[in-house]
Amino acid sequence: MYRSKKLAYVLLLVIGLHLVVMGFPRTIDGLQSGTELAGPYLGGVEYHVIEGDQSLVESILDNELDLIDDILPESYFETLEQADDVEVSRNLQNSYGVFVINCGKYPLNITAFRRAAAFALDKTGLSEVARDGQCEPLDSCVPKINPLSIEGTLDYSYYDQQLDRATAILDAAGFHDIDSDGFREAPDGSRFQPLIEVAMSSQTAIDAGQFMLQALHSVGIDAHLEITDYYEYLTRLYYHGDFEIAFTSMNQGQRDLSLEWLAFDYTSLYTGTERLNAPNFSNATYDYWAEKLLYSVDYEDIAEAATKLQEIWIYESPSIVCYEPYFCNAYRTDRFTGFVSTPIEGLASWWTNYHVQLKENAGGPFGGTLRISSTYDRGENFNIFGLEEELEYRTPLPLYDTLVMNGPDGRDIPWLAKSITAETHADNPQVTEGYTRFRVEIVDNATWTDGTPLTAQDVSFSFNYYRDAPGHPNGPALSDLRACYAMTNTSLTLEFETESYWHVHTINRLPIIPKHVFVDIGLDGWSDWSPDPPEETMVTSGPFNVSSYVPNEVLELQNNPDYFRRPSESDSNSVVHPSVSSSDDVVLPAGYGETTVNWTVTNASGSEYSLYLNSSQVSGGIISSGTAEVRMPFNQSQPGVYNCTICVRTSDGFSCSDTVWVRVEDSILGQGPELHWILNPVSLAVTAIAVAIIFVVGSKLIREMGV
Template sequence: MRKQIQVGMVLGIVILLLDSLGCIQIASSWHESDSLQTGPYVDEIIFQIIEHPDDRFLALQAGEIDMDLDFFHPIHLPNIWELDIDIFSSLRNGYGQITINCQRYPLSISGFRRAFAFAFDKTRITAEIMDGFSQEHDSLVPFVNSWCVENQFDWHYYTNQSDIGNQILDDLNFTINPSTGFRLAPNGDPFEVVILYSSASSEIAGGSAQIGVDALHSLHIDARREEYLYEDISGGAYDMILYTIDFDDYNIDWLAHEYWSENADDYYWNIARFENDTYDNWRNQLLYGTTYEEVYEAAKAMQEILHYNVPRLVVYEDTYLQRYRNDQFTGHVGDLRKYITGPWTMRKIHKIDGTFGGTVTIGMAEEPESFNIFLQVSDYSLAIVDNLYPSLYDYGPDMVPVQDLAESMVIETHMDNQNVPLGHTRFTFDIVHNATWSDGTPLTAEDVVFTFTYDYERAQYMTPIPRFIGNLTSAYAPTTYRVIIEFDTESYWYFNYCGFTYILPQHIFNNETGIGYQGWNTWNPVFDPEEPNVNCGPYTFSNYEVGEFYTIKRNPNFYYSTFSIDSSTTTNSSSTTNQTNDSFPLNWSYAVSITLASGSTIVIIYCTVAIIRKRKEESILLHTKELNQ
């Protein structure tokens, strides 16, 4: 039975396309009826560097910081008793996992990897390492994602089933050497398996790696664990590596790249070096299917193939816990994507007395490594940059698309508009008229067009190239505030590429007088004062001191800026000790309103309410049953 141990169940939400792609009009109901986008209400946000978690907690207790960007281990929960500190919890959109080198013999034998999966005891991690704040999970799509088919698998790798694993190895002729007690490979050679784990996480990563070693020993396999630094394994010389993977959204088009056989020699895309022809056969349907049923069928089949072949073994999906003070500010938003310290909290947080202004200080463990939006990889960089740049759409707190620059959108195929070439998909966006870059230059449709042109042109200077850029056929602006973007195929995923890409200022990045197409990876804003840093988000970058702090200030020219606080759209923090503020209240009316064009047979961009409600009901039933046992 699936075990659900969590404080707050995160509901998976996904953008769906049903039937064939057709023409739709997405109305501007967000602008007219909801003030989620309005803000910000504070003067500035200071991200203060405090490396050690104990020091961040002491700073939080003393009121020196208002929030902690990092997550804390549940073993520290009993130490949090202050009335002025609340706790946010959310099941992680990601997991801890062990990547297996599928090109290294005998790990290249899928039966060997499956035997290891059966022997690995995930319940030990839940009980011994995570103190109950995690759940066992198998699918390489996180449980919080509605595409996940975890509950449809015929078997699971949750408990120690080394008897099954040993039988698999016996059948594959992994004989046991009577002298050493360890198994030999089918070719008769002795071998050892080393599980690498990060030296920065001895408690969780080291403990999980040891459980992996114990699993291998239960299979009579010579094994040990070893600490590593990233540069030690960047060339792919490893047996198994334990590390965490987090996802920024609920898209799953990455399944078509990370385990694709043609990327088996590409360490960036396919670190497991996995190859499987049957898996590859589902790839095009996942990428270019135009109905929910087509994409779901491919996603399900691909998850099942990965579950059987085990290029990666998920070892836990844990609950994230964050601490924040509630005595000065309210309006914190529990974001399913960025949790309690995400951009929606930065947009909606305000002083308890309802007045404007104030400084919110957030503690974080590490320096942001870059403010180049094409290179940043750490959560510490993203925590700042997410507040600086616009996009046509944004993910709302409940992962439903929310209009940002876009006021409306129309999607057309040849069936809807004879001027659209057969097989093509055309997006038409109308954008806001009051957006201005931080240097005073108006933001227009030309900036949006240039953004996709820049992506297309810089692709020749980069590896890997941006997804779907090869399918882009045109991008142009027929008017100052209208953008048309067209692709040469129909795909479920094009909206995600168009809608959520950061928009660039053309006058800064152009190839004639600006950063240029080749300069995408050498541009070093903030850290190099000579480099341009022009933004258009709710905040602009203000000041920093390396090793100390990074400050962003309220953008008074932000296109959703307001001079009154609507507290009805914020989640107020209770002063109750150890209050758990699970999430921004999910409101299914937040789904973007849709008007169907005449003759169209499509419904696009809506919440999978039925799937989510079913997930929630299953979770409640399972949890209730366990409590009664």
């Protein structure tokens, strides 16, 4: 039991490896798994408020911007891509367009109606029209870019219109045209005319509404479309007013890829609760697995619960997801390298600011100012404790640090924390039964911008402040925090009144604030806190701080010269870390015979490498040249999914890895499209465990989550 719990928390560091395997997020000549986490390299960042697509395009073409933080219409892409030193990146977002169905109204509460609507909707056709075609069809409420999404793993899909199947479902459920008027009545014989509401302000919403109207008419449902005010019906969705079918967009996990929301958004416990369970969905089996998701402490149990919840959700269709959109960001390539796209922020990400470097021919890697467009004034409010509505569109500035950072590939990376050890009563009898205790060790070289050391006292103060400050937006996440106290300047203890995997996620993501500043602000002062940098001192700890601000025009940040991860300029060119690349994943017929999985390893002369098939090491050796081809024999004949992983470790402890998935099938011929990246979540969990173990051989990671 002790070992499995420790492993669960270790996996927080490696879960993002699934994202690398599946190809998301796509990194543009930038950060790869295993990259050195030193930064920032930039001298500064500027956010320019620029309105209008045409103005944005002209600004980047005229070299007045380096990056556009906005999604441009497809009509501009050709011009941008033909321009010198300008490229457009396309990366899937952690969001989707969706029809919410009121499961509290008859006969929309009948699963057969909702499934028939899903099969009748042409998602593929809609995805070619919606958002200028910059999206992909989606069935699950968990987007494809999430490592625990089961998208594509079921034996059915709603992507293509299947009218025969939809008609059969309605017939079997008792939806018949009793009065021969061309439209079906409900199973009780009553007439029903579901109303589809879409936003007049969005052409994509109007297109989606017309597709849904056509779908329902095609199977004999007398639906009607109303193009209306978005915020009026959105308010009814939020507060459980009257509606039938309404189109909206969802951003699942604005700040990370966790799935805790699955246990709140669709459980019967929250039917009628403001801003939760908009479809008024109720399903006892879903509630059971939601409880498992919330209160399990082992990662394997979390993964299983997430899979079961999605299986139920996709079948029951309390809402019908239509598509998952792309981030399409334009950026210049003449001065900077190292842009990093994430599924949460796109290319204008925290990691881009942190990792971008000047090119050598421009005097790099240090210095330079990255110029980014902004759709809003990022300096209008430096109070980081904004309301939830503000946080939906406000991207946090890189001013404060957290215990753990969500990496560009989705994995959690220890940041201020060096190690986190979790214990329950089963591990340690001194822990109260039903409680979870965390022991956290933090770095000893972080400082605040006024020169004050950042210590465990600041960390414990931050969590206690959030919990105790009346109405603080971070308070609900810490409602189960029983105690939090510093033991030394670099260690602290936290105890929660429940056992849950998600407690560690909670403490990892909250910003650490300076105790010596907020003691004076007081518990009641957080909402009125109104820092005005640079005229007034704003004590921060992050990689950048505010240097200049002109309202509604530009916000300038300069690098923090004393940042605890800042690289030394004197030896910046002395270390070149290895990297690993591979070909695409592989699909083979059973009995194919022996083949090889191949990797190219660069900048790794003298480094050790190990090859693994699933969780077992099969071979290893020493890289003998700067660029080497490493081949792993593969002769598995039984159908199944196999992960082939290479791990490279240098003498100074730097590690990198790459995984190639091989799927052996009974037969390739006659099957549908080969989705090489679609993998069973259980297999993904096994790989995460295997890679975690690989990286921690000879260390204390499994026991204490250290790095």
